[in-house]
Amino acid sequence: MTMDIFLSLLRQTGLEGGRTRLDVSKSSQFLTALLLIAPCAKNDVEIEVVGDREMPYIDITLAVMEAFGVQVVSDGYKYFRIEGGQRYQPRIYNVEPDASNASYFFAAAALTGGRVTVQHLHLDSMQGDVQFVRILEQMGCQVAVSDIGITVTGPHQLKGVDVDMRAISDTALTLAAIAPFADSKVTIRNIEHTRWQETDRIHAMVTELRRLGVPVIEHQDGLEVSPSSITPAAIDTYEDHRMAMAFSLVGLKARGIRINDPDCVSKTFPNYFEVLQGLYS
Incomplete structure (x- = not known):
């Protein structure tokens, strides 16, 4: 049909x-x-x-x-x-910024010791993924909230964490990508359901981190990432937009990172790489 x-x-x-x-x-x-x-x-x-x-x-x-x-x-x-037969009523509705996609820019600040502000996003957002900044706070980042939005300032050195990411699992890939640069092990727990998303995200994270030379232990519901230097490699994205966006962050700290099939970001953020490049200006 x-x-x-x-x-x-x-x-x-x-x-x-x-x-x-x-x-x-x-x-x-x-x-x-x-x-x-x-x-x-x-x-x-x-x-x-x-x-x-x-x-x-x-x-x-x-x-x-x-x-x-x-x-x-x-x-x-x-x-x-x-109740059946209801009708949606037209109205003016302000759409919040995408907290999941904002995580890559917050993580960029965390990774480089820089500062990034995402405007019009606040901690009382309906989107659970905004709480990713609290994990970055545990890792040593400064998080400031104002009427403008949320600002994350990265530390000189990221700290390791052990976190349950069940409620904010779309940001688990973001954390996994920056985990090798922490001073101690990063453990991500309780995200088994991500094995049935765009790809088996746990196995994909483990596979690509190992491709970069990072020691990783895979669990059924998560992974453990140890601090490591990075071996240059081309990263497979498995037609998963979040794999592409998350692992692009590694290139902020290590040379020789290439993203295969970068156009897969078009699912949610078609101009992601242009916006990421804009951080340099």
Whole structure:
């Protein structure tokens, strides 16, 4: 079936509604998608959630739905009911900066002892990934919050950390990329679910760090990275935008780093490398 025919069928038959059970143990994105379309169903939609996951992105989804006039009844993260036949209402809505993508620039400051400010981003953001700056703080960075945004200033030497990144796992690759430059081991825990994202991110991180000559121990739910000098290499990105953006940071401290398939960043940040280059100006 072609996509055009599939979309035509969707337009013709619509969404009936009803009750379903959804496993979110590998990703909450499926739940987000179902929640977003549920108000347009002909009848009520009830979703019983199974599987254990931190779900900060569901909080964002529900907040945005409410902002556009849609009501959702929920019992924690285990049950959701959305009345069918609702309609999203137009309004002016300010979109926050992308906290996940901001992590690369905060990490650039951390890695080089420089200073980076991301404007219009604040610690009370709905996006959990903004808390990545708290990990950088543990590593010796200075974090300043103002009306302008968040500023990270890097230290002379990064410190090692042992962190649970389950709630902010999109930034785990960022931390892994700068980990070899810390003064002691960096341990990343509780991110097993990232094995089922754009790629098996744990194994990809381990493989590419080892390609750089970095001692790494792989665990089912994370990895341990030891301090190391860097061997120049070309980094495979596995068609994963976050692999490309995270490992590009290594090139700020080590010569000879090449990123294979850099265009994969187009998924979320098409001009990432141009913006990164702009830090030099």
